Amino acid sequence: MTNQTMQDASISPAEKTQDSINNERLQNAIAALAAFGGRDDGGVARETLTQIDLDARRHLIATARALGCEVETDDCANLFFRRLGTTDLPPVLTGSHADTQPVGGKLDGAYGVLAGLEVIAALNDAGITTRRAIEVVAWTNEEGSRFGPGAMGSSAFVDPSRLPAYREVRDGDNITFGEAVDAALLASADVSRRPLALPIASCVELHIEQGPVLERAHAALGVVTGIQSVRWYKVECIGMAAHAGTTPMDERSDAMMAAVAIAQQLYVYAAKQAASNLRLTLGRWQVGPNSVNTIPGKVDFTIDVRCVDADVLERFEQFLAEITTSHQWRGNISFDCFFSRPPTHFPADMLSLIERACMRAGHQAKRGDPQKLTSGAFHDAMYLAEHCPTAMIFVPSKGGISHNAAEETAPEDLYLGVQALAYTLVELANR
Amino acid sequence: MTNQTMQDASISPAEKTQDSINNERLQNAIAALAAFGGRDDGGVARETLTQIDLDARRHLIATARALGCEVETDDCANLFFRRLGTTDLPPVLTGSHADTQPVGGKLDGAYGVLAGLEVIAALNDAGITTRRAIEVVAWTNEEGSRFGPGAMGSSAFVDPSRLPAYREVRDGDNITFGEAVDAALLASADVSRRPLALPIASCVELHIEQGPVLERAHAALGVVTGIQSVRWYKVECIGMAAHAGTTPMDERSDAMMAAVAIAQQLYVYAAKQAASNLRLTLGRWQVGPNSVNTIPGKVDFTIDVRCVDADVLERFEQFLAEITTSHQWRGNISFDCFFSRPPTHFPADMLSLIERACMRAGHQAKRGDPQKLTSGAFHDAMYLAEHCPTAMIFVPSKGGISHNAAEETAPEDLYLGVQALAYTLVELANR
Structure with a gap:
């Protein structure tokens, strides 16, 4: 006192x-x-x-x-x-x-x-x-x-x-x-x-x-x-598993190459959105067959994205839809929102x-x-x-x-x- | 006959x-x-x-x-x-x-x-x-x-x-x-x-x-x-695991963000080397703690890189050393060659x-x-x-x-x- x-x-x-x-x-x-x-x-x-x-x-x-x-x-x-x-x-x-x-x-x-x-x-x-x-x-x-x-x-x-x-x-x-x-x-x-x-x-x-x-x-x-509002997505990239040594680069459908390209674009997007306080985490990754000398045939990763402004998350989802579409030539790429909570x-x-x-x-x-x-x-x-x-x-x-x-x-x-x-x-x- | x-x-x-x-x-x-x-x-x-x-x-x-x-x-x-x-x-x-x-x-x-x-x-x-x-x-x-x-x-x-x-x-x-x-x-x-x-x-x-x-x-x-000559590397990215919701982007040391940035640069490098028939596979990934709502604190991935021209692999390793150094600000990043075979x-x-x-x-x-x-x-x-x-x-x-x-x-x-x-x-x- x-x-x-x-x-x-x-x-x-x-x-x-x-x-x-x-x-x-x-x-x-x-x-x-x-x-x-x-x-x-x-x-x-x-x-x-x-x-x-x-x-x-x-x-x-x-x-x-x-x-x-x-x-x-x-x-x-x-x-x-x-x-x-x-x-x-x-x-x-x-x-x-x-x-x-x-x-x-x-x-x-x-x-x-x-x-x-x-x-x-x-x-x-x-x-x-x-x-x-x-x-x-x-x-x-x-x-x-x-x-x-x-x-x-x-x-x-x-x-x-x-x-x-x-x-x-x-x-x-x-x-x-x-x-x-x-x-x-x-x-x-x-x-x-x-x-x-x-x-x-x-x-x-x-x-x-x-x-x-x-x-x-x-x-x-x-x-x-x-x-903050939060959305959880799973991005699934399906390519074709094949031998790392025998498969020329232009014959590959490398699921990890697709996943990395998408992830990198998401990180760049989040950096541009810094002013809106968007938080982006790509936390859980599952790679198949996950072997040193096999081209990944399937990569899943999760997105945890949060913002107090639900519009920012809406625009994020639009961007996610655009880039997964733009990478379809790399394999079968899809995403799914498995949890969503408004602010x-x-x-x-x-x-x-x-x-x-x-x-x-x-x-x-x-x-x-x-x-x-x-x-x-x-x-x-x-x-x-x-x-x-x-x-x-x-x-x-x-x-x-x-x-x-x-x-x-x-x-x-x-x-x-x-x-x-x-x-x-x-x-x-x-x- | x-x-x-x-x-x-x-x-x-x-x-x-x-x-x-x-x-x-x-x-x-x-x-x-x-x-x-x-x-x-x-x-x-x-x-x-x-x-x-x-x-x-x-x-x-x-x-x-x-x-x-x-x-x-x-x-x-x-x-x-x-x-x-x-x-x-x-x-x-x-x-x-x-x-x-x-x-x-x-x-x-x-x-x-x-x-x-x-x-x-x-x-x-x-x-x-x-x-x-x-x-x-x-x-x-x-x-x-x-x-x-x-x-x-x-x-x-x-x-x-x-x-x-x-x-x-x-x-x-x-x-x-x-x-x-x-x-x-x-x-x-x-x-x-x-x-x-x-x-x-x-x-x-x-x-x-x-x-x-x-x-x-x-x-x-x-x-x-x-x-072909082959080299196998393990790239290790160590950041700090933290809550995906509570940690602002500029406070993070996100091991996956570092790993994705490095992986993307490696893929771009390989695409530029297409004429030399370099083959690049990032096949095995280990993410810790690998949880949807936790920022990855540790990401390891393997590189399998092959070429019939050993000089091309030597230059690849120099590039790998340069980019892992250039991403040190993101966390503690290192690489190790754990297998190598000349052509x-x-x-x-x-x-x-x-x-x-x-x-x-x-x-x-x-x-x-x-x-x-x-x-x-x-x-x-x-x-x-x-x-x-x-x-x-x-x-x-x-x-x-x-x-x-x-x-x-x-x-x-x-x-x-x-x-x-x-x-x-x-x-x-x-x-």
Whole structure:
């Protein structure tokens, strides 16, 4: 707490809650949750609905109850920790997910859940009541590594018709998601069940950036304006496998020659589109027969292309269609879009509120203004935005590293992120 | 036999042998050997020194003995079928290999062995004796698919110091080549053993082209002037794996972007070198982590580059060094030459003899002149050329296809190939 705020007689509940965030308690909470699946290298292995995850859920339930929260769950085993408001109006929601990649860090997801619980603890310390209830959620299976796709919990919450298909998805041990959810619900039989898709007033998710933008900008806090649109394509180049030594160049139908020519044109196109912030990744390649002395007869590669401007992606797809057509003389070349997601734009009034919250936290800590940025990764908030006014706050990731044991954020930045969240939630809960 | 040759009173032994080749017996012999490992699709699965190969060897030994040949073997289990000459001068050698790829055709290798036996049968029919002995060889493990490298039998024959290292090579079932050779020698304990590297007067190998050059030229026979020089490189591009969504383009070290840029420049270079007949294949690619939404952190690819002119390959390597250096800003890029073989040039007097033999066979059949070409594939003859004057004759491969069940050559072309071989061998054996 600075002298300036101490002297301010007209301090608001939002400001008071922000100032009541306890950094030591926050860091301890992060360390305590990281012990569930903790690895010697500092990473965390806590895939969704494993026994380790179920143990972590029991830990979160106990923590929330100790803070006076009501705990509820739903048919997708999402966990809700509710601090009552003075009215029965729809609550303000925060939180994230507690599951990790097979080897993840201690912050991806967990930070957002624990930040919500810290805000509730700070509200308790400050003796503040809000008009609306504040709920902290731990969404089931955001990572999608054990059961695909990711964000099953949040997407089934906003559209329960997705759940039956999710329940049939099997993991590597042939266990269905439905079986895993039922086991989780059995392990929390003391937690009351509630429907999916309940009304929510607004939602704020606090998350690590998982990229290098904030670190590069020396910004402690990020106001996330939206989530990039993404399209995934598979380009298939079919030529004719033949002997590398005996086949003259002008007799070849070399699938790799076609694939490289197309890939090079895509990279050049992306470089020309730098101003529109197009992101292009040719990540997965399959080459057949993949032998030193055989001309490749078949090459598949994937395209992951992202931009916050859907028109840029539309033009990209037109370009892709043109160049695959122009290379038909090299072989049988085709492409297929196997995943597509439009951009998410967070509402302007949510962004201005979050910016104000970040300004106050950042300026108090002499860390300056927040940075506006888009999210290149998906988050549960992407689905919540279909359901209610939603926004996100980011804190920096050291070196931009995530999905890795080396995932790290400076404790000071984690603290400022929770301060910004606290301010935002209380303002929203008093609307 | 044509009327023209019938009327020619001064017909030479070489011509008489050529005219005595029996096409029906040749085709039957090919079908009989193809039954050892024959597949429903017309292909042959007879990897070296398997039980199927040992059975095929017994069949060849029995066939050769029925023709009156002496049969011998050596420490590498190469099989020699000897038709005696009138002198003890070093013999003239022909033949090829009887082993196949895991799924190969009925001609690659087998044709050359059976052609040699057909020449011996024709000599018997014509009652011709030659000054030097004529030997037909079936080299062990030309294909190199079960035990690498290929051409172990012929290369150990010309340089026995290679054999101890070969004997230690293990197949997928952990059996050493040495163990497999010993088992083969035990299975032919009735065959007398002889030293490796015995003197040979000259060697001619008849083989299918395994490429499309003769078919394209409508030529029934090919005079092989030499075997292309080859170099194999591995290019390694190391960048930094990162999230496809969260990492801005200007923060990336994308190993695939570097690999594609280099590959494209190599293809452009090869196109400019078309006149020098450079052959370039980027056949094997390994991408890490090879995930749709992760920027590739490591890409390796192989280069197979061939040319009959070694200077062209030397300049290629200089260009490769220049471009890998010029792309260092993209990541840590290196290359390594892991195999190199200089060109083989067959002697001019062998080529003119073979050309004469092919002309006579081709003109009698109204198929015109033979085509001169180089071999892009390796053959046992490549090693024999280190030991004695050596050359090769090619017949066309339909569609250029080989190492495939669909491998095929017109029976008429197979017949003409053996006719050309017969003429050549008798001329050489009477020198």
